[in-house]
Amino acid sequence: MITHPMQSKQRPLIPTRAIESFADAIKTAIEDGHNGIQVQGRARDGKTRATIYLEKHPSWLDEPTHMFRITMLRRKNHSDTSFYKVIQLQVGLVQHHQSSAANRIQQIVDCIIGECIAMGCHRSILFIDEAQQLSDDDFEYLTNLDNAMTEDGYELFCVFIHQTDDAKAEKRRKLSKLVEQLPPHVTGRYFLAEHVFSGLRGISDLQHALDQYDSRLRFEGKSFTEYFAGQAFSKGWRLASHAKDFVTAISNIRKRSQLKGPADLSMKIFAVAVYRLLVRVAPDNPSFSGFDEKLIEQVLLDSGYLALEKARQRQVAA
Incomplete structure (x- = not known):
């Protein structure tokens, strides 16, 4: 297989x-x-x-x-x-x-x-x-x-x-x-x-990166997004539509945790989050039509966002 x-x-x-x-x-x-x-x-x-x-x-x-x-x-x-x-x-x-x-x-x-x-x-x-x-x-x-x-x-x-x-x-x-x-x-x-x-900065950068899964990356004749969420994809849903949700989720985490400095999303965390959303979450839900902001925030946390950002701040302060 x-x-x-x-x-x-x-x-x-x-x-x-x-x-x-x-x-x-x-x-x-x-x-x-x-x-x-x-x-x-x-x-x-x-x-x-x-x-x-x-x-x-x-x-x-x-x-x-x-x-x-x-x-x-x-x-x-x-x-x-x-x-x-x-x-x-x-x-x-x-x-x-x-x-x-x-x-x-x-x-x-x-x-x-x-x-x-x-x-x-x-x-x-x-x-x-x-x-x-x-x-x-x-x-x-x-x-x-x-x-x-x-x-x-x-x-x-x-x-x-x-x-x-x-x-x-x-x-x-x-x-x-x-x-x-x-x-x-x-x-x-x-x-x-x-x-x-830099990492991914703002809605434009995130939309561009997420769109790669919607259109550029393909497997067996389907985009990666279509492969894992075919029904939602056929109805017009795209992963790139959540770029603003990513930005909002990051902002919420940083405010709540009082993080300072650049709010770029590291490619490491981005890659893990996209994997979890596309491969783990979307296929397990037959009625899937997209991700909500709270889910994206939780996935970012589960992907190690907060741990990495705190480590960065410790290094800069050292």
Whole structure:
């Protein structure tokens, strides 16, 4: 029996307004001639999901481009060989543990250029998740890769994705006065373009995201919404019609719990809530015609909304 994608562990990714804005920011930075862009965003807002989506759907770019991702680990050793080893391991390269930094650089560059040649392109985009873990020296190490690529006629564009509510990393960054201490050639390459990645903001963002289940995502000839709530769908009901209910429910929770700060809905909570509503609630009710505001509020709570928001506030206050 074929399992519906919503019932699998790896549920489908959807293009949100935040992802579209993210893609546009990268394209603009490349067109402006920058070597990188600094992206700020909170935990669970969908930054990693966004990079995966952009990798899998390269049509947002105007020309063939190689793309790959790494996650920067917390590490005590900030030597050049340690930095290059992190990249090697995550792109599947194996080298002797005593290899020099120069050898590691060459192997990484050869791998990237090989992928570019196979794709018939001259640019590679490197997404660096958890970029708040980078030290000032790490940016210098990246310039070595950039220089080696340039010498061979290829470009390396870096997307630095920072988790802004990682209190420990942010404190380290402030203490070291990272940006102020970086030399001009590093600042000029990587710190002239910025972007803020957000969760789902307001009715428009939510309506756009919910509509993906009504129209874009399909299984066995039916949209996801139609598959799980066929009768209501045939009578004109759409999941996107509840965008305002989501906004109202979030507002009620935040007021009642005295939550401060941005009211964006994280993609993590959104994905869980939609799963619960479509897969668990709608099919179990033969007379289903839509969700009410109170139900959506309860589903958001059951999906972990309040726990995540309180954790965010604790981190920021730490």
